[in-house]
Amino acid sequence: xxxxxxxxxxxxxxxxxxxxxxxxxxxxxxxxxxxxxALLRRVHLPESGERQVHGNATIxxxxxxxxxxxxxxxxxxxxxxxxxxGGRGWQPMSGPDQDTESSYSNLVREITGLPLVGMTLAGxxxxxxxxxxxxxxxxxxxPAHCENVRVLGTELRVTWNGQLVPVPDRPPTTVRSVASWxxxxxxxxVRRSVLVVGLGSVGLDIxxxxxxxxxxxxxxxxxxxxxxxNLDRLIGATATDSWxxxxxxxxxxxxxxxxxxxxxxxIDSFDLxxxxxxxLAAALDFDQIICCVDRPWPRAVLNLLAYRDYIPVxxxxxxxxxxxxxxxxxxxxxxxxxxHPGRPCMSCNGQLDLGAVAADQSGALDDPAYxxxxxxxxxxxxxDDTPESANVTVLSASAAASLLAQYVSLxxxxxxxxxxxxxxxxxxxxxxxxxSATSRPACPVEALTGQGDQAIRMxxxxxQAQHERQYRASxxxxxxTRRARDLDTALSWTRARLVAFAKRxxxxx
Amino acid sequence: xxxxxxxxxxxxxSLAAAPGxxxxxxxxxxxxLAGRHAGQAIETAVETGELVNWPVAPPHWIHLPATVIFAxxxxxxxxxxxxxxxxxxxxxxxxxxxxxxxxxxxxRGVLALAQ
Numbered sequence: 001x002x003x004x005x006x007x008x009x010x011x012x013x014x015x016x017x018x019x020x021x022x023x024x025x026x027x028x029x030x031x032x033x034x035x036x037x038a039l040l041r042r043v044h045l046p047e048s049g050e051r052q053v054h055g056n057a058t059i060x061x062x063x064x065x066x067x068x069x070x071x072x073x074x075x076x077x078x079x080x081x082x083x084x085x086g087g088r089g090w091q092p093m094s095g096p097d098q099d100t101e102s103s104y105s106n107l108v109r110e111i112t113g114l115p116l117v118g119m120t121l122a123g124x125x126x127x128x129x130x131x132x133x134x135x136x137x138x139x140x141x142x143p144a145h146c147e148n149v150r151v152l153g154t155e156l157r158v159t160w161n162g163q164l165v166p167v168p169d170r171p172p173t174t175v176r177s178v179a180s181w182x183x184x185x186x187x188x189x190v191r192r193s194v195l196v197v198g199l200g201s202v203g204l205d206i207x208x209x210x211x212x213x214x215x216x217x218x219x220x221x222x223x224x225x226x227x228x229x230n231l232d233r234l235i236g237a238t239a240t241d242s243w244x245x246x247x248x249x250x251x252x253x254x255x256x257x258x259x260x261x262x263x264x265x266x267i268d269s270f271d272l273x274x275x276x277x278x279x280l281a282a283a284l285d286f287d288q289i290i291c292c293v294d295r296p297w298p299r300a301v302l303n304l305l306a307y308r309d310y311i312p313v314x315x316x317x318x319x320x321x322x323x324x325x326x327x328x329x330x331x332x333x334x335x336x337x338x339x340h341p342g343r344p345c346m347s348c349n350g351q352l353d354l355g356a357v358a359a360d361q362s363g364a365l366d367d368p369a370y371x372x373x374x375x376x377x378x379x380x381x382x383x384d385d386t387p388e389s390a391n392v393t394v395l396s397a398s399a400a401a402s403l404l405a406q407y408v409s410l411x412x413x414x415x416x417x418x419x420x421x422x423x424x425x426x427x428x429x430x431x432x433x434x435x436s437a438t439s440r441p442a443c444p445v446e447a448l449t450g451q452g453d454q455a456i457r458m459x460x461x462x463x464q465a466q467h468e469r470q471y472r473a474s475x476x477x478x479x480x481t482r483r484a485r486d487l488d489t490a491l492s493w494t495r496a497r498l499v500a501f502a503k504r505x506x507x508x509x
Numbered sequence: 510x511x512x513x514x515x516x517x518x519x520x521x522x523s524l525a526a527a528p529g530x531x532x533x534x535x536x537x538x539x540x541x542l543a544g545r546h547a548g549q550a551i552e553t554a555v556e557t558g559e560l561v562n563w564p565v566a567p568p569h570w571i572h573l574p575a576t577v578i579f580a581x582x583x584x585x586x587x588x589x590x591x592x593x594x595x596x597x598x599x600x601x602x603x604x605x606x607x608x609x610x611x612x613x614x615x616x617r618g619v620l621a622l623a624q
Contacts, residue, residue, distance in 0.1 A: 358569035
């Protein structure tokens with residue numbers, strides 16, 4: 001849910017007299033490859049006579065029917081929320097809680113077509129717990145408890161169901177990281193899954209640092225192949241990777257696995273574009289996303305996802321302005337921002353041109369016929385994006401640092417302050433600017449906030465991703481290159497076993 | 510929530526642009542307000558494949574009869590015989606509460622430059 005919704009619910013459910021309270025809300029499903037999320041959209045507070053407070057709190061059937069009918073007409077499901085004023089952390093269900101939710105679960109599902117979601121607010125620390133009431137007949141229903149509840153504002157607050165996602169072991173190698181924000185925050189942070197989309201110089205650096213911090217689940221997504229022109233920026237890539245047509249994903253996975261300090265790290269690899277339906281479905285399984293891609297189409301997909309599905313997207317990049325006569329650099333800037341409801345989207349803050357998406361999606365930006373036909377004039381019409389823009393590794397680290405600082409502010413909130421809004425660093429003058437961007441009233445992206453599965457996804461077939469996967473396939477390689485790849489695979493496997501052995505040895509001390 | 514193509518057609522219909530499906534295109538009429546074709550109603554089109562993200566992202570190509578000529582353009586054949594599709598990127602998309610109106614304004618701006 002958004003922080004705004006959380007505020008509205010807390011104002012109703014946490015009473016000055018210390019009694020429990022109850023209310024209903026509407027949600028939309030957001031479905032990933034393996035995870036489903038209920039996006040709270042609208043709070044329906046009880047009207048006069050629709051609920052009674054008597055130490056505990058109860059609601060009338062008329063209230064449930066009123067809200068379920070409204071939800072059904074909007075394509076929403078229903079959430080039944082109540083408070084435990086003296087509770088702290090993830091709340092178990094009491095007998096009365098179970099009776100109340102189970103008694104309405106089938107009725108609500110029949111009216112809306114979606115399972116009832118039950119939620120409990122712990123009064124002492126504002127923690128939420130939640131469950132889906134999926135199947136069953138009459139009162140013979142059981143809840144499927146959620147793994148976490150996420151509240152998204154300038155800070156991402158997460159409550160964990162410790163039974164499903166227990167606090168991970170803390171290996172001795174993470175002692176300095178833990179000291180930076182304390183063991184409680186660390187236990188929370190490392191359970192928050194992060195997907196890094198785009199594993200170029202910035203994305204690769206970020207992925208390795210997240211692995212070294214001790215995150216228990218990191219996703220890596222890229223379809224691109226390491227080419228010779230990547231070697232001056234991909235730290236850790238070698239001429240061998242280019243020769244043997246290794247993917248950026250393969251490199252990032254290998255290095256992240258070696259650098260991971262979690263006791264049991266899960267590093268998921270997706271040889272996909274975020275623009276492909278499977279890529280987006282995979283992304284919807286993560287708690288937050290770091291966007292390190294520069295094309296309009298994937299940026300548009302991620303921009304929309306941040307609002308439609310309430311998954312914060314930490315985005316940024318670097319722009320280098322070189323003199324056209326080759327005599328030097330005029331300036332370089334790197335920007336970073338977090339996209340979520342309450343902050344301007346990528347288009348509103350000037351970092352995405354929605355008018356360029358269709359050309360990118362159609363493949364025009366890679367089509368030689370299209371590029372050849374572009375008028376090379378100052379006032380030429382058509383997109384001017386080039387697939388390979390200027391970048392240099394000594395500065396890409398600064399872009400990565402800016403993104404990671406936004407990540408820490410969003411997740412750790414140093415001094416109680418969350419992410420700071422859009423930032424821009426100017427290299428020539430070495431100044432850091434806070435960009436005062438605001439959401440446009442007619443923004444078509446933010447208009448889809450909280451729509452989840454019902455809104456467009458902007459995904460489709462991605463010929464370039466298909467081409468790159470085919471280009472790397474063994475059958476497209478010569479005999480000698482295939483044998484060299486076999487040898488490289490054997491060496492990598494041996495090194496991976498050695499590193500794993502060393503980690504086990506270290507962590508068992 | 511209706512599908513994007515239906516939304517696009519409904520938007521143009523509300524502005525009396527007479528939209529209709531013709532194969533893989535949505536064909537509609539634009540009253541040209543300036544330039545050589547001022548005062549004329551010109552038939553133009555977009556591809557349905559470019560409307561999948563409407564109204565979040567607008568189409569790129571504008572399909573026009575080959576008789577509509579521009580001094581500078583990046584054009585390719587259109588599925589309609591005797592037509593061409595012209596590369597035109599719209600700037601600042603997302604500021605108008607009525608996306609169909611914003612699209613028609615874009616096309617009118619393009620047609621004002623026709624020779």
